[in-house]
Each structure stands twice: as structure tokens, then as C-alpha cells.
Amino acid sequence: MTLHTLPFSASRGHDFKLSVPALDFRPGEIFGLLGPNGAGKSTLLHSLAGHLPESRRAVSWDGVSRAKLGQREWARRVAFVAQDSTAPSDLSIRQFVQLGRVPFTGWLRTTTRTDRYVVDHALEQCGLDSIQHTSIDRLSGGQHQRAKIARALAQEPRALLLDEPTNHLDLAAIRDTVELLRTLASTSVALIVSLHDLDLASVFTDRAAIVNCGSVVAAGPTASVVTPAMIQNHWGVDMIHTSDGSRSRYLLRHDFPPRTSQATEAAQLAGTRDDPPAALRAPIEPLEALT
Template identity: 40%
Template sequence: MTSHPPLRTDGIAFQRDGRMLIDDVDCTVEAGSLTALVGPNGAGKSTLLHLIAAAEKPTAGAVELDGTDTRTMRRRARARFTALVEQQAETELDLSVLDVVLLGRSPHLGALSGPGSADVDIARTALHRTGASEFSERRFQQLSGGERQRILLARALAQEPALLLMDEPTNHLDIHAQLHTLELMRSLADEDIGVLAALHDLTLTARYADKIIVLDRGRVVASGTPADTLTPELIQLVYGVRADVIPHPVDGAPLIAFSPLESAASVDASIHSGA
């Protein structure tokens, strides 16, 4: 029996209004792997996640989930296999938190069936894993942005996906909640789920990710382990800043310290001096 990775993209491209947003991207996410998408704002991270989740259709190329082209998959089959946690946690639905999480069970229910006790148990477990059990009876619209982010992650977990897509999952979260979320992502990967997440903090990315895909202007400019990709040279090329990669004084994990390029600092100084 052939084993397929949860995700493989083959030369996918995407244009909007004549502008190429994703350009010939190949990537693979293995089961049991936490893969991070990094790159500056506008690099195409969110767009790529939407293409993988079939929220957008590629202009060219193909997306395969478990070896099957998404263009031939029924919507329910895709929803059972993959879940997307969006960056924006907005909704017009006036639902309790538990009901929002139970929406993640929809792909597993019959057309006329409501959630049963087993589905409620799965939803409550998802809330517990995201540290949000205390919110279960509150109204979703009454929550803060960070609290909503955790609830949407719980909804995705309730889908029981083989592939979890996350767009800035630590957005709006305080430091404690960021670390809790990243630890959860790491544990999900260790449970043989494929996790693909767009992240901004390069130090936290280097600490938790097995693999990093670096995007710049819609193209993959590097792919590999944190040590192979997050080099001072690549960071300067992609982000336009100087970076020093140093070991953490306690456990040796990589820490990345940033400073502006001298040329950028000189321009800024000349502006303020009136030159």
C-alpha cells in the first residue's frame, strides 16, 4: 500500500487582477511534521494556505491531499481531511463557544443529523486542549481577539483533520498563550498530524518547527530545517535586516537578534537630520 504525504503541491500559481501572488510553488508536508511558512508581509503565506484549503482555485498546478487532487474531491471529504484556522477571528453568528466548536463536527454528521454526545465530548476535549474550557458557555462575540483565536483552533481540532492549516495562529495572543499554542501544535504533529502554519516570530519558529518554507514575493526561496533556512544571509535577503543567530543560554535553542542594515540606518539618519 502506497503511503502519501497529507499535502503535496505541484507548481501551483495564482493570479489576481493580473498580479502573480503565488508563483510555481512546490511544497510537501509530511504526517507527524510541523512545517512553518515564513516570509515578509505580502509574501503570499495566507494566499498559499487558502489555495491548499480550496478556498481559492490555483491558476496553474495542482494541490494533492493524501495523494488525491483537490479538484476531484468532494467538499465534505476535504473538510474531513483538512482544517484551516484563519488569521481573522470574525463571525456574525451569535453562538455559544461550545456551539462554535461543534461546527467543526459538521463534516462528520449526516445531512439531517445534529451533534450527539460523542461529538460534544470531542468538542469539549478540543476546548480543553486549547486552554479554553472556561469559555464554553460564553457567547463567541463577547470574547477578545485572542480568546476567539483559541476557539477557532478548537473548532479545527474538533474536525479531527489529518492536515491542519494555520494562518498566524499566535495572532492576538499574549506570550503565555503563544507558547501554549505552539506546544499544542508540536504535540499535534507528534500525534502524526501534518501541521502547516504561517508564523512571524522567527525565533519561536526555529524552536518548534521541523521544517521551514521561506516565501518571498510568491516564490519559495528556501526550504529545509531551521538551521538550513534561517541563516543570517537569507534573513537579510528576504527581510532586509541584519540578523545574528545565537544559542539560547539555557538550552542552546537558536535565538535570532535583529538590527537594521547600515544603509537603512544611514537613510533614516539623513532624513531626521534634514540632509
């Protein structure tokens, strides 16, 4: 069972249009969407989530289009984690995650034993079970990201779409989020992730697509798509490329001169001045010694 697209075009606003070729997203695979700001990555994710009318006949799950499945059935298969989302501050983590069961329960139906089990499992997967009764507005950035992923997992999706899941996170939270997503992929969930960090994409994703100027300009295994030439062509920057034989790594190349502190600069300037005469360098004698 796969998430698949036929060629289509979608727009968000009056000034932007995205052209999408046929793509497929496989179970157990992490697929990266890469590209400069404003290239169309978020538009593509929203299209795959079925949020844009133009995509609903072109995007399908196991051969059945989003238009035929309908919103609730689609949400039972495909879950979307937005980059920025807010939650009512009076909700606990558990109540927030439980919102993911709405495609199964509706808004007014009481939860069943199955619903409670699924929420328990999602909280445990994301390492939130011990703090599940904490208010959602008291979480750190990394914890809030895991809560959003847990809510998506409560939908029991087979494809999980994530828009910049490591954005605004510190290094430890990025590591934890990546480890969580790799674990989810091992359970045969298809992950489609938009990223800005090309180095992270090179070691984290299996396949990738580069999106630029409203088009998918390349797609395939990450190592063949993310190359120094492609980065120069579509980001306009040079990257230092290294490889250990199995994975490529990228570091931004720059020509900035090294910075020096103000104290160092003052010392350097002082060293360039002519030394004063020896008589002026001598210590001043006390006044009593001169009388």
C-alpha cells in the first residue's frame, strides 16, 4: 500500500503555482522534500494531505483517490504534522493527543477501550506517557513537537507528513526527533518530511525530491539527488562534501575572514605604533626623589 500522485498543479494564493509529477512514497521509507524557502515544499505537503482541492483527484492511497475516500477515511491513512500549530492551553498532553482519534470517534462520541489503547501507545512511542497529564502550554519545543507527532500517530496512519519537524529545536531535541522518526519508519509507516538541513537530509532520508521555483526538479535516492552541483544550481551556495562510502555529509563553505575581538584589534593597532623614546618609557620617579 502506497501514497501516490498523478501529475497535477496546485496553488496557494494568487502568485504561486506548484507543478507536481507522478510520485510514490513507500512504506518504511523516509522521503525528504528539500528546497529553498518559498520553493513549494509546504504546498506539496498540503497537497499530499488532501488540503488543496486541485490535489484530491491526483493523490491516492493504494489506488483510491482522496476525492473518493473522503476526508475522514483519508485521515485514517494519512496524517499531517504542521510546522506551526497551536493548541488550547487548557488541554493536557493526553487530551491533545486524543484529538487524533476524531477520524474514528467524531467530535461528540465517547472514547472506547480501543481509543484509549491507541492513545496510550502513541504517548509511549513519543516518550510522553510519564508527563501525559501536564498542560500542553508548559512543554518545551522538543516536547511539543513530540506531542504533535503523538497526536498524528493516534490517527493510526500509514503515511505521516511532517513540515520542518526539526525547526527551532536544539541539538538534543533534533536527535530525539530523528530517532523517533527512524523508529516509526521501521514499523512500515511512510514518512514524507520537508527539511532545510541538507546535511541532516543526507544521513536521514532514503529518497528525496528537490523542489524549486514551483517545480519538482529532481527525485530519487538521496545520494544521487543531493549533490554539490544540485546544491549550487538550486541554492546558489557551495558545500564541502565528504563521504564515508555509505553516506554523504555536507558543510557550508564560506569565505568570511576570521573575526577578532576588540581587545585583539586594539593590541594589534598598538603594536604598529612607533615605540616611545626610552626616557618616556622609564617609570616616573616619586616627587620626593627629585627634591
